[in-house]
Amino acid sequence: EPEVTQTPSHQVTQMGQEVILRCVPISNHLYFYWYRQILGQKVEFLVSFYNNEISEKSEIFDDQFSVERPDGSNFTLKIRSTKLEDSAMYFCASVSGTGSTFGSGTRLTVV
């Protein structure tokens, strides 16, 4: 069964540093998402991406965040200057007609 692959599985970074989280979605899917889950809390929508551009973003997705799909396969989430409160699990999801397939997530720890 096709999978969504996320790397790295865990990243520790210093406050103020830039991080790039990577995702390889399912190749014939058209809609891609990033979600965030702060420990112990619910999963929150960050941004959706369709036709090589952002289609919707949440209030969380401020100017520190960006997404791109530079080569038609990798789908990246960049946080320009990390804050302590960015520590969370970040999930990439790839969508087909039957629903979402999630990657296994990247645990981001900002120290």
Place this chain on the structure above:
Amino acid sequence: AQTVTQSQPEMSVQEAETVTLSCTYDTSENNYYLFWYKQPPSRQMILVIRQEAYKQQNATENRFSVNFQKAAKSFSLKISDSQLGDTAMYFCAFMKQWNAGGTSYGKLTFGQGTILTVHP
């Protein structure tokens, strides 16, 4: 905007028993999908079961079944013959049906989650 509410922060059940997790939602949409996701300690998101709103028949997947009440906007998950491996956080989620020209197809709105513990 859609909202999803899970009113049970924690539940517990004995192995081999049956447990029901509750979920209610609010939407003005008529066509949509509802999901239950399982999140074990590894924190991976695993799809448990899916229900299309236009279907009156409740979805079932082996030991997992739902009670979908569209008018009441209720979508509960029943786990029969609970196993130790069912211990996890369970999330209820809502997704609008695709519509032509829609650019955010597939966006999920999640409930707060219910931590289920299965005891031996």
